[in-house]
Amino acid sequence: MKMRLLLTGLALTLGAGTAFAQVKPEILVKQRQAAMTLQGKYLGPMVPMAQGKAPLRADVVAYNASLLDALSRMPWDGFAESTKGVKSNALPAVWNEPAKFKAAQDNFHNAVNALVAASKGGDEAAMKSAIGGVGKACGGCHENFRQKL
């Protein structure tokens, strides 16, 4: 019974099973921000490794890269038109320049894929460079599509 209640609650909260556009805009914003928060969590510890400020740990790079691979798929459907009016740091360019926004997403996916590949290769310089590539892809998108913080 508890399981049924939980599942029903989830379905109601998330608008599950209904068309995507019917998920509440505030929920979509919360979900996309959650994905960005976690991208930061798993990119963060690799940054000082890429900068030579911390020892490169190949196991951490491989693990974090695999989670970033999943996370890199998560934010984009949260930028639905229905969320334009919700307070967030997203700039109007997200909706006014969809092709450019999509290109920035693809750029990020590609950088994460390159990091996943490098993390399997065992070459430290390649891993450091690929970590920098992911950071650059984050920054490139924020530059055009996120309000300056």
Add this chain to the structure above:
Amino acid sequence: MKMRLLLTGLALTLGAGTAFAQVKPEILVKQRQAAMTLQGKYLGPMVPMAQGKAPLRADVVAYNASLLDALSRMPWDGFAESTKGVKSNALPAVWNEPAKFKAAQDNFHNAVNALVAASKGGDEAAMKSAIGGVGKACGGCHENFRQKL
């Protein structure tokens, strides 16, 4: 230069490269809550499928299960002792009953693994049952370790 600034900012914000315990407790709470939010995002649409209220889409089940696999690894290191004083819905049992909390995490991992396996098998009844199993594992953990909402 911009990339360097972004990376340095990230490293400072997240305490990257320092010992885990030095990441700010508020950040740890935000990150673990983000993981739970996204677990809801990807479990949610499968619930009405399991309940027979929406057609079962095997492609959605397989995709969402693969993302839940990654997400199921993300929250737990965020329940560090340092976060005990941060306002959240976590109950003291998280820290007072660590073995039981770990068992609840493992139970969730196992349920997600079972869903991933079922999503590859093509058997609709098995998928529905495995979706219910994940929901039950969420609820089981919330029952003991999350404040009633």
